[in-house]
Amino acid sequence: MEDLSLHILDIAENSINAGATKIVIRIKEDSAADRLSLSVEDNGSGMNAETLMMVDNPFFTSKKGKRWGLGIPLLKQAACETGGDFNIRSEPGKGTVLQASFKRSHIDRKPLGDIGQTMLALISGHPEIHYVLFYEKDHYYYGFDTETLKEALEGVPVNLPSVLALVKESINSSVNKKDTPEKTSRKTIKNPQVKEDASR
Amino acid sequence: MPKLTIDDLKKIKEQYKATLTLREGGYRAKVTVHMGTCGIAAGARAVMNALVEDLAASGVKDVIVTTSGCAGFCSKEPMATVELLGSAPVKYCYLNEEKMKKIFREHIQGGKIVEEYALVMGSETSY
Numbered sequence: 001m002e003d004l005s006l007h008i009l010d011i012a013e014n015s016i017n018a019g020a021t022k023i024v025i026r027i028k029e030d031s032a033a034d035r036l037s038l039s040v041e042d043n044g045s046g047m048n049a050e051t052l053m054m055v056d057n058p059f060f061t062s063k064k065g066k067r068w069g070l071g072i073p074l075l076k077q078a079a080c081e082t083g084g085d086f087n088i089r090s091e092p093g094k095g096t097v098l099q100a101s102f103k104r105s106h107i108d109r110k111p112l113g114d115i116g117q118t119m120l121a122l123i124s125g126h127p128e129i130h131y132v133l134f135y136e137k138d139h140y141y142y143g144f145d146t147e148t149l150k151e152a153l154e155g156v157p158v159n160l161p162s163v164l165a166l167v168k169e170s171i172n173s174s175v176n177k178k179d180t181p182e183k184t185s186r187k188t189i190k191n192p193q194v195k196e197d198a199s200r
Numbered sequence: 201m202p203k204l205t206i207d208d209l210k211k212i213k214e215q216y217k218a219t220l221t222l223r224e225g226g227y228r229a230k231v232t233v234h235m236g237t238c239g240i241a242a243g244a245r246a247v248m249n250a251l252v253e254d255l256a257a258s259g260v261k262d263v264i265v266t267t268s269g270c271a272g273f274c275s276k277e278p279m280a281t282v283e284l285l286g287s288a289p290v291k292y293c294y295l296n297e298e299k300m301k302k303i304f305r306e307h308i309q310g311g312k313i314v315e316e317y318a319l320v321m322g323s324e325t326s327y
Contacts, residue, residue, distance in 0.1 A: 121267065125248075
């Protein structure tokens with residue numbers, strides 16, 4: 001996986017397969033604490049204690065006909081490589097909460113990526129599910145809720161391509177608004193040798 | 201565009217109502233993008249986004265886009281299944297945005313299978 005938004009999509013697909021009707025995605029960037037944390041919470045079928053113990057094993061899957069399940073191990077690895085934390089809580093019949101946190105400035109911390117594309121893929125694939133997205137960066141807050149959107153649309157399907165394109169654009173302009181100070185600082189680099197490096 | 205505004209939604213609503221009479225109720229085509237861990241890692245999300253962008257730009261409204269899990273051909277991802285009403289589904293493999301755009305033009309809109317990207321034709325068994 002190239003970035004965290006792809007991991008989020010992958011984990012949310014697990015929630016969909018668990019029969020969730022509501023999926024809440026939270027992303028929090030805290031520069032003071034040098035932390036990036038994300039969580040995916042669903043009201044799907046949940047897992048019992050035995051399954052939960054096996055879930056970060058790449059050679060475990062609950063699907064028939066498959067011998068591996070890499071989604072969760074890959075995210076756990078991505079978090080742990082940066083000195084972050086990873087945990088899953090689940091209760092059969094109630095749902096699952098997956099949390100991963102990263103050291104934000106760590107060189108191996110994957111970029112957040114395109115959250116708008118992830119939400120587009122989720123809504124397009126399963127428009128009947130209630131998705132909620134919270135994004136927090138220091139003192140900036142952003143929220144997105146498909147139920148509110150559906151109310152405002154008054155019967156126009158939420159998975160209409162023009163609605164999806166608008167939603168993607170809107171989320172990306174809000175989520176990446178205050179992101180990547182690294183990018184702006186890169187532009188102001190005066191050393192020509194470094195500049196040449198960056199243009200490659 | 202900074203925020204999703206009421207005006208934007210209003211515009212879409214009006215456009216939708218205007219074209220509603222043109223729709224026959226059902227969908228003419230269904231595209232399933234395989235969105236398992238393998239598909240996502242190989243670039244399925246970009247393929248799906250390209251397709252939705254094409255749909256939005258062309259104004260085609262009788263195509264449904266959905267997702268499925270791993271089909272067991274992880275090495276051939278990203279994959280998508282295109283099913284036109286009344287004909288057998290076609291599975292495409294090793295996709296990228298350009299290939300998806302071509303499939304949209306030629307197969308979904310034109311009704312002609314893009315054989316060079318196709319893997320198999322026939323029904324799908326879900327695991």
